Structure formats: C-alpha cells, structure tokens
Amino acid sequence: MNNLTQSDELFERARVVVPGGIYGHVSPAAGLPRHFPHFCDRAQGCGFVDVDGNEWIDFMCGFGAILHGYNHPEIEESVALQREKGSVFNQPSPVMVELAERLVSSIDFADWAVFAKNGSDLTTWAIRVARESTGSPLVIKAKGAYHGVDSWCDPGHGGRIPEDRASILEFEWNDLEALSVIMSQNEGDIAALILTPYHHAAFAPSELPDPGFWAEVEKLCQRYGILLVLDDVRCGGRLHGGGSHRYFGFTPDLAVYSKALGNGYAISACVGKESYRKASMEVFLTGSCWNDAVAMTAALKSLELSEREGVAEKVLAKGKELTEGLERVAEKFEKNLKMTGPPSMPYPWIEGDENLFEIQKFCQFCAEEGIYFHPHHNWFLGNAHDSESIEKAIHVAGRAFERMSEEERTS
Ligand SMILES: Cc1ncc(COP(=O)(O)O)c(C=O)c1O
Structure with a gap:
C-alpha cells in the first residue's frame, strides 16, 4: 500500500477546522476506499503527485475540470x-x-x-x-x-x-x-x-x-x-x-x-x-x-x-482504447465488466456487483499501483492521456482482476 502518512496527518488537521475534513466526492464519508490520497501536491499532464510523493496516473481529471491536461x-x-x-x-x-x-x-x-x-x-x-x-x-x-x-x-x-x-x-x-x-x-x-x-x-x-x-x-x-x-x-x-x-x-x-x-x-x-x-x-x-x-x-x-x-474526438478515441482494453482484461479473469456511457467519460459496472464491493476492490488494487480510478463516479479522459498511460492502466487493471480472482479462489 502507498505511504499516505502526510495525507492522513493533513486530514486529521483538516477535521479540526473544516467540518468533516473534506467535503464532496472525495470525502472519506462518501465511500471512497482507503488507499486513495486525501491531498494533492501538484499535477502535470495526466498525472499528479500526492502530498506523500506518490505518483498517480489520473483518470478523474479533477472530476472533469481538466480536459487538456494539468498545467497545460x-x-x-x-x-x-x-x-x-x-x-x-x-x-x-x-x-x-x-x-x-x-x-x-x-x-x-x-x-x-x-x-x-x-x-x-x-x-x-x-x-x-x-x-x-x-x-x-x-x-x-x-x-x-x-x-x-x-x-x-x-x-x-x-x-x-x-x-x-x-x-x-x-x-x-x-x-x-x-x-x-x-x-x-x-x-x-x-x-x-x-x-x-x-x-x-x-x-x-x-x-x-x-x-x-x-x-x-x-x-x-x-x-x-x-x-x-x-x-x-x-x-x-x-x-x-x-x-x-x-x-x-x-x-x-x-x-x-x-x-x-x-x-x-x-x-x-x-x-x-x-x-x-x-x-x-x-x-x-x-x-x-x-x-x-x-x-x-x-x-x-x-x-x-x-x-x-479536435480534442473531443481525441478523448473519445482515447476512452475507447481504455474501455475496450479494460473489458478485454476483465473477460480474461471472468469478470463481466461493462464500461458504460460514452468512452470519454466511462462509468465502470461489474455485472452482479450490486453492493459495489467488487468495483471498490478493483479500484483499491489499481490505486496500490498508482492508477486513480473512482469506484462510484464516472471517470474522465483528457487529451494528455497517451497510449503509454492507457496501456499502463490496462496492465495494472489486469493484475487487479487477477488478484481478485486469486482472493476468491482462496477465500
Ligand atoms: C451535470 C452537472 N451539472 C451541474 C453541476 C454543478 O456544477 P458545479 O459543481 O460547478 O456547481 C455538476 C457538477 O458536478 C454536474 O456534473
């Protein structure tokens, strides 16, 4: 698991002076799994660095606010x-x-x-x-x-x-x-x-x-x-x-x-x-x-x-590369993952995962390897995503599904 010491310390300080510490989608109270950093230090292109120095490839793009990449x-x-x-x-x-x-x-x-x-x-x-x-x-x-x-x-x-x-x-x-x-x-x-x-x-x-x-x-x-x-x-x-x-x-x-x-x-x-x-x-x-x-x-x-x-067309194409890749690796491990919505703003849905535990586990495993996918909100592609970041995300997703299958087999 990533070191999140600074994130946790800041969160404790925030709780004293900000009701709930953090509000909105990234509030821990909103059901975001542990393993996600609470605070960001800086961002560039399609990635960000959290306050503990962990590097992330980001598929939330500031919840959609970043289309051309951070710090363009x-x-x-x-x-x-x-x-x-x-x-x-x-x-x-x-x-x-x-x-x-x-x-x-x-x-x-x-x-x-x-x-x-x-x-x-x-x-x-x-x-x-x-x-x-x-x-x-x-x-x-x-x-x-x-x-x-x-x-x-x-x-x-x-x-x-x-x-x-x-x-x-x-x-x-x-x-x-x-x-x-x-x-x-x-x-x-x-x-x-x-x-x-x-x-x-x-x-x-x-x-x-x-x-x-x-x-x-x-x-x-x-x-x-x-x-x-x-x-x-x-x-x-x-x-x-x-x-x-x-x-x-x-x-x-x-x-x-x-x-x-x-x-x-x-x-x-x-x-x-x-x-x-x-x-x-x-x-x-x-x-x-x-x-x-x-x-x-x-x-x-x-x-x-x-x-x-032509950024709209480009982010749709990048999203297609990502969503098709994710569905492909999921299938390999017998997970019925459907990336719903348009590919530039995909929402992940695992068939049969009504209580959302599987998608949370998937996002947690991806987070452990620096891929920032949100389990409950649609993701966002940006024009700074390139084939390298998308391929890395698909590769990490494959490992996450593999770990999930192993856990199921041994539980
Ligand atoms: C569809 C839609 N409408 C309105 C809003 C509200 O926008 P804001 O958060 O900038 O007030 C949002 C924010 O997420 C949204 O997604």
Whole structure:
C-alpha cells in the first residue's frame, strides 16, 4: 500500500477546522476506499503527485475540470500574460467579449452567452430565465440527475424545506411515456425541462438516450411551450466541440457549461437562443469574482485548443482504447465488466456487483499501483492521456482482476 502518512496527518488537521475534513466526492464519508490520497501536491499532464510523493496516473481529471491536461503550457502562458494585467476589476475585461463571441460562433444555436464561476450558478439561473420567459413555475428533471448544490436539485437533505422541491417534477430517464404524461397533466405550468446529454448518475451505470429519445423530447417541449435546458456542465468538451447536443443530434434552448471550460480555472457559461435574450436580462446575475479575466483567458485558450486539435474526438478515441482494453482484461479473469456511457467519460459496472464491493476492490488494487480510478463516479479522459498511460492502466487493471480472482479462489 502507498505511504499516505502526510495525507492522513493533513486530514486529521483538516477535521479540526473544516467540518468533516473534506467535503464532496472525495470525502472519506462518501465511500471512497482507503488507499486513495486525501491531498494533492501538484499535477502535470495526466498525472499528479500526492502530498506523500506518490505518483498517480489520473483518470478523474479533477472530476472533469481538466480536459487538456494539468498545467497545460499554452493555457498557462496565456493565463500568465493576463495575470500580469490583473484578474478581477470593476468592469469586465475585453476577454469577456472575445469569449462570448467564441461560444456564440462555435455553438450552433447560441446567440448570447453569460458567465459565472460554477455549474450550479447557471443551472439555477437558467431555470429562472425559463420561468421569466414562460411565466410558468414548474421544472421537470430526470430522477437521480445532478444539476448542482442548490436546494431545488441537490442530492442531500440537510437544510431543505418542502417548498424547495415543490415546483420540481421528476421522471425516469428514457421514460418518454411518463414525461409526456407529466407535461400534459401540467400543461401551461411548466417552464423548463432540464436534462444532461445522457444520464450519468453516481453509484449506477450510465444510461445513454434510447434511439429517438432526444427527437421526442424536443417535440414534446415544442408542443407544450417548455424550454429545453441542457446541463452540459459535465460532458461539455468531451463529446463534441460544438456542444454535446451535437453528439446526440438535438437543439436545446439554453445550455450550461463549466468543468472543462476553463481547464481547471473556475468559470461557467450559459448560452441561449435570441428569443430568450430579453428574459435573460430580467434575471439578476452577478457574483464576487465572476468577471475573472484570468479564468476567461483560460477558457478562451482552452476552447481554441479544443477546436484546433479536435480534442473531443481525441478523448473519445482515447476512452475507447481504455474501455475496450479494460473489458478485454476483465473477460480474461471472468469478470463481466461493462464500461458504460460514452468512452470519454466511462462509468465502470461489474455485472452482479450490486453492493459495489467488487468495483471498490478493483479500484483499491489499481490505486496500490498508482492508477486513480473512482469506484462510484464516472471517470474522465483528457487529451494528455497517451497510449503509454492507457496501456499502463490496462496492465495494472489486469493484475487487479487477477488478484481478485486469486482472493476468491482462496477465500
Ligand atoms: C451535470 C452537472 N451539472 C451541474 C453541476 C454543478 O456544477 P458545479 O459543481 O460547478 O456547481 C455538476 C457538477 O458536478 C454536474 O456534473
């Protein structure tokens, strides 16, 4: 097992001054197996070094925030130039206009763009724009879909009152019949349907849209005058350079991006059609550091790189290399591993592993050899992954399955 002494010591210190020590997906309370470091020291390309000096090949990419690799030289160079001028001023800097122009020209349905810091800032804002535009209160979402930390959608229960969810209706992903019933029963009262490009819940295999799903969703939204809000926070940049709606072939009314947009610099964007410009101007929008020119510069350079290098296609191909390799080695040891979801954001599912013990064991064995796979959340490929890192991961995975088989034989 890796030496994690410094990680453990820092965690103990953190517990005194930060409730729970660490929150979110990497909190030990969230079920992440031991053997994972709690704290990171530095990162480069597709790898990071934890506070104990252990080196990792990383398949989480900062939970999706890193698309071009950690500390990408070209992005960091642009950022350094902007940093010399400053980051947050009273007014936006010219880079805001350039970034909005870039999004409007590369996202086919977009006529305008606004910026914030987090995905949650703008998923919540987008549904308010839909309410302002339609004058209707209700919002439909898919059950188990994550759209951020605000009380209308967060997966927790703390601090919530029934009113927070009173205007939220849910249907099971891909259940078009149920969606259609919700819409007809609430005709005239629904402002928005907010969906991710495919269903990527934690602790469960990912579900792609059934054939015809998106065409029917578009039709239903048009029939009932409901805005289709695409939450592309997690998938943006990893399925299609022009937005994930192009990968699945549909057109939303509003779309929200964050995670990969700034390659690790905090920024989110919402883009929309002309018809919602007026409503967008009626919903108050601001934040302490939202005019951050450094993050906007990172996003601009990141989008330029994505287009120039065809990064979405590349990460899909790299993901295919990884997922096919993993399924192949699993089969060798009679494990029915299915890498679900698109290959650039695969979620691992071992058939019959309902209590998730097997996937946890697999990730633990891989962690012992410096491969960072998460057992309960979809993984992320980045453009810094190369054949060497992918082959190494497949090789280590093979050994992990072999150890699991041996343990089963001898238990
Ligand atoms: C699909 C989706 N929507 C919204 C969010 C919220 O984004 P943020 O964490 O930046 O607020 C996330 C974050 O993981 C997400 O995956």
